[in-house]
Amino acid sequence: MNKAAIKRMTRRTEFYIFLVLLLLIAVVGVISDGALIRPNSSFTILRAMVVDGMFALCSLVVMISGGFDLSFPAVSALSYSLATTICLNNGWCQTSPLAAFALAVVFGWCLGMFNGWIISNFKLNTMIVTLGTQTFFTGLSMGLLQLKEITSTLPQGLKDFGSSTLLKVTDTLVGGRQVTVPLTSMIIFLIILVIITSFVLNRTMFGRALYAIGGNEVSAERAGYNVKRTKFLLYSVVGAVAGFTGMLRVCMASQSIPKALVNKEMTIIPAVILGGASIFGGEGSVFGTMCAVGIITVVSNSMLLMGIDTYWQDFFNGLVILIGVTVSALQAMRRKN
């Protein structure tokens, strides 16, 4: 690597976020006497990263294109609630979870298309549009459809799928007690989505179109990109992924609660910004986003372990928003000069 390349690397937010993550793991690792990196703890953290990580990737691609999606938790919740209710009423998914996932993806896709249609046709501020659709979708789920919580009656196929494990490791806890800790197989979906998102963003012209639109929409149009179609496709796909992710969450938690994701965007979006995505669009990477999700999960997990009040988690999340937005703004200022 030559000097210029190193200099460029050190100017990227991702580089620092990665350092912070390493530092955090080292510090918490030392404080917890090594417990953090032992399977008992690290598998829990990986498990917690699955849903947040997949949501963060949804949020990332939208932010790269210069938009904001506040509605993905509502899209997700409406999709999985409706899908599980239908499966329950018809007695589906007793052995295989396939039908529930297919339904959730289709519903998510449709809701995403609704977002995409409004945004691409009326050229409105995406934050305002998705704020509106978020409320609208939540209202649809609670009011019109009267979707209920499904807990113990959740189809067996979904429960089994959610508790399936990739591997099991025997871990010796402090004090010598031996426990068997499982690593959830749901982590595979996060890994697959990470790979697909990286590929799309870096290796396809569709992904480059997102960066181009986020950088300068007028130029993207002049360069020959079909901005309208790109945006429509983007929001549709994000809706579908949100639906899928929501169904994963249902399986992992063994319950479908329509209100479970309310305000989820308020922890996901700050993480994405912290990971180097610009609030002005055009910047952001999968690597930075995953590092930031890692940081947030490690911190909240450690707080939980140390018995710190949950209010402090809000405090921490707020802090992350402020730091992320400040860094983003500073970068934009530097580019301007």
Add this chain to the structure above:
Amino acid sequence: MSEEYLLQMSGIHKSFSGVHALDDVNFAVRPGKVMCLAGENGCGKSTLVKIISGVYTRDAGTVTFEGKEITKITPAEATRLGIQVIYQDLSIFPNLTVRENLAINSEITAGVKLVNRKRWDATAKEALSKIGCQIDLDAKMGELSIADKQLVAICRALLFNAKLIIMDEPTTALTKKEVDALFTTVRQLRDSGIAIMFISHKTEEIFEISDDVCIMRNGKNVYSGKTADLTKKDFIYYLTGRELEDDHFIPTNISEEPVLQVKNMEMKGKLHDVSFELRKGEILGITGLLGSGRTELALALFGLAKPSGGEIILNGKSVKIPSPIAAQKLRIGYVPEDRLTEGLCLQQPIADNIALASLKRLSSGLGLLKKSSIAKEAAIWVDKFSIATDDPRKFASTLSGGNQQKIVLSKWLSNDLDVLILNGPTVGVDVGAKQDIHALVHELANEGLAVMIISDDLAEVVVNCSRVIVMKEGSIVGEMTGDAITEDNILEIIR
């Protein structure tokens, strides 16, 4: 006949909802020549460009390119013919690398779905080699200088085997040195047989670079032919439709006592031992190169920069000016250089902009704004400065540069002022509006206002000032009055 021209347009008409934007426009571009399209703001230049590039469809008229008549132009067709437009904003992506910026258009045109970095690299290198310029391909576009960004935009246009390159006001944001570099590139392109259509309203530049010129006014072309057949005076006449004389300012009303005295002003690294006086009724020019301290001096007098030493005396009393509010209370007004970002709220009504500096005077005893007073105040100034609007409730952004500058002026003048500081009062303003603004400032001075013009436009300084102070490296290095004020005399001191 048709062999001689690359592009020929005749009898072009275009109207938008009944309003004629273009009315029987005729012009021609020769290969390997630079053709300037000149005209004041709103004369139809951009509409014409959009017709050539296929963004708009013409209502009537014929277009001939390389001897063949083109019935319908679409953006894709224009590209295929070899017509490339470099817009004023350059259509670049600041967040992407130079490599991607260069390659992306050809990749999209080719309908490629996947990224091929090797081909991108080859395309980008080929593009830069067209005019032999050296730019780091891995650098982010947003980190380049404007001149380099422009080179990238030119290189990108050349990738499409451009035969005609249209440059929309390319020199607006460039320094003199960068303009010279750009002109070198333009000549290089011209000599390789490419026709350049150069859009500008700057007289000096047009005479320097162009072979042919087409002048437009109110949607009609009023002159088209060789630049060499035209004098500058004719040019300005065609451009504005008026005989514009260089009306030198003749002071008639200079006060005995100075209204403002600056004594031994110091500012670390910026100003050194600056002393001068300003009387009512005179227009004092302060000129010097970039970094000579002329702007810092203005900022210090308006409370936007802190001098580290010296004394400011206003009407015989020693004063301190710690903030713009203090400056306003002392009846000092300042019109900044960059009116768009510093002097105007573009997305606010014209009337509100005019009233902005005198809200206190226009509000009732309780501090509530009186809408009727604002409207009345706005009407006075719109009338006095003949600001070209039918309704002061429209946004300031609807006006041309010259009219916007008039708003900024009225904003300050609506408060009674003793001293008015103008920093680059006509930067980016077209010739006709420039003349209006100058005449206005002359009138104000003769009514008893003390005016300071800070400018590096020597022609402007010579025409408008009754006294000129020349600055260099933070110090005053020369002063001249009356007939001694000539560009040559000033240049001698500056260098």
